[in-house]
Amino acid sequence: MNTETELLKSPSELSLTKVIPLSKSPTLRNNFMVIDGDMKANIRFGLLLEIMDTLAADTARMYVHQFYEDAVVVTAAIDNVVMRNAADIHKDLFFESRLNYVGKTSMEVGIRIEQQNPTIHIATCYFTLVARRGPIDNRVSVELEPLEYKGETEKRRYKKAVERKENYFKERNMDNEMPSKDEYEHLREMHHAQESPEFNGVLASNLVMESWERMFPAYKNPNHTIFGGYLARRSYELSAMCAELIATKRPVIAAVNRMNFINPVRIGDKLLFKSHIVYTNSAFICVETVINRIGRHEKKISNLSDSCLFTFLNVDDDMQPHDVEKIYPTTYFEDEKYLQAQRSLTSIMPAIKNGILNKDIAD
Ligand SMILES: CC(C)(COP(=O)(O)OP(=O)(O)OC[C@H]1O[C@@H](n2cnc3c(N)ncnc32)[C@H](O)[C@@H]1OP(=O)(O)O)[C@@H](O)C(=O)NCCC(=O)NCCS
Incomplete structure (x- = not known):
């Protein structure tokens, strides 16, 4: 442990920045673009998730290592990323992270992505990370020292982080x-419609x-498990496809409702990513991706690993939204997923309306 005088304990000291110099590097632009042509929002959002996960872990580690040099930090969740503006592939991307909140063993890191000239807010994202110690197969969460929140902004960010945590547990129960x-x-109307001989709706x-996918050593993080960011990117990419x-134009990401990492994934595990369109409403398409895992020495799916819900918007070349067909759930499982996505979209709709889209399409 460091001596008391050297400790960084206020959010403003626990902040990191990263720049992706897209304007200067054709190679980087090539890596980050979705297609090799002119298109609005031509940036691979999955790569942004990966960069943010690494930056969030680096920020949390900076705090935790002051108290426990041998501790690791793991990503427990990525919360409500709402896209504010489409990013421009020809401009640099600026990421700024900050430790907003420290709980008993968990931390929240906020990351803001911007582009400049003029300053455009692309998205803000909140990561929950947990400090863990012990042998890889038997890690336990460790208690952290409280953070010191000084100015009004730091206190406001702390309060918001607590609210987000409470909301998550409330919504999980919901x-x-x-x-x-x-x-x-x-739901009854939707089931009833399916019983009609003339029914020709789209079935979920x-x-x-x-x-x-098999998890190779190349994907491992400093904890010798798989990067949350890697899983987030793969989940996003399958969800987008x-x-x-159902999209009639092009689905662009509007929000990541919530992503939870319940179990660590190990090198050699085989993962099954399964994406379902679970709900549609006007131009919105909600896709849930569940990741199941077969451990390296196991023969069958051992446990449910993680799940994430993405909201896409069906847009034309000018980023104008276009409605998609509504979908019909048939089984009990599909009904449940339909309702969960509907509730989740309703809860983040005010933020989405201030975000990337035409403000009144969801009315
Ligand atoms: C994250 C993880 C350690 C939590 O395990 P757990 O048994 O719930 O642990 P605990 O009960 O000790 O909870 C630890 C803290 O995390 C918080 N937490 C756990 N899951 C959370 C979630 N999904 N969202 C928000 N907070 C969460 C708890 O509230 C608790 O906070 P507090 O101590 O500050 O009050 C466990 O789910 C895990 O190992 N997940 C995989 C992590 C990983 O490997 N990520 C990389 C991608 S695979």
Whole structure:
């Protein structure tokens, strides 16, 4: 442990920046673009998730290592990323991280992405990380010293972080809540419609995409497990392709509702990424990706690993939204996912409306 005088304990001291110099490097631009042509929002969002995860872990580690040099930090969750503006592939990307909150063993790091001339806010993202110690197979969470919140801004960010944490636990409980009367009526109508001989709607069960992957050492983080950012990127990329199953134009990311990393993934594990379109509303397409894992020495899927929900917007070349068909859930599982996505989209809609899209399409 460092001596008391050297400790960094206020959020303003626990901040890192990173620049991706897209304006100067054709090679970087080539790596970050979605297609090799002119297109608005021509940036691979999955790569931004990866960069942010690494920066968040570096920021949290800076704090934790002052108290426990042998501790690791793991990403527990990525919360509500709402896209504010489309990024321009010809301009540099600026990332700034800050430790907003320290709980008993968890921390929240906020990251803001901007471009300049003029200053454009691309997105802000919140990562929850947990400090852990011990042998790789038996790590336990470790208690952290509290952070010192000094100015008004630091206190406000602290309060917001606490609210986000409380909201997450509240919404997690809500996921298992019975449907409200309106929700029940809506589902009943959708099931009823499917019983008609003339029914020709789009079934949720047909809107699925999956992909297997082995985890190689190249994807490992300093904790010798797989980077949360890598899983986030792969989940995003499959979700975006899945969204194309129903998009009439182009699905661009509007928000990452929530991503939880429940179990660590090890080198040699085989992962099954499975994306489902779970809900649509006007131009919005909600895709849930679940990651199942087969451990290196195991023969069958051992446990549910992680899940994430992405909201896409179906837009034309000028980024104008276009409605997509509504989808019909059939099974109990699809009903449940439909309602969870509907509730989640409703809760982040005010933020999305201030974000990337035409403000009144979801009314
Ligand atoms: C994150 C992880 C350690 C939490 O395990 P756990 O058994 O819930 O641990 P604890 O009960 O000790 O919780 C630790 C803290 O994390 C918080 N937490 C855990 N999961 C969370 C989530 N999804 N969102 C927000 N906070 C979370 C708890 O509230 C607690 O906070 P506090 O101590 O500040 O009050 C565990 O789920 C894990 O190992 N996940 C995989 C992490 C990983 O490898 N990530 C990289 C990508 S695979």
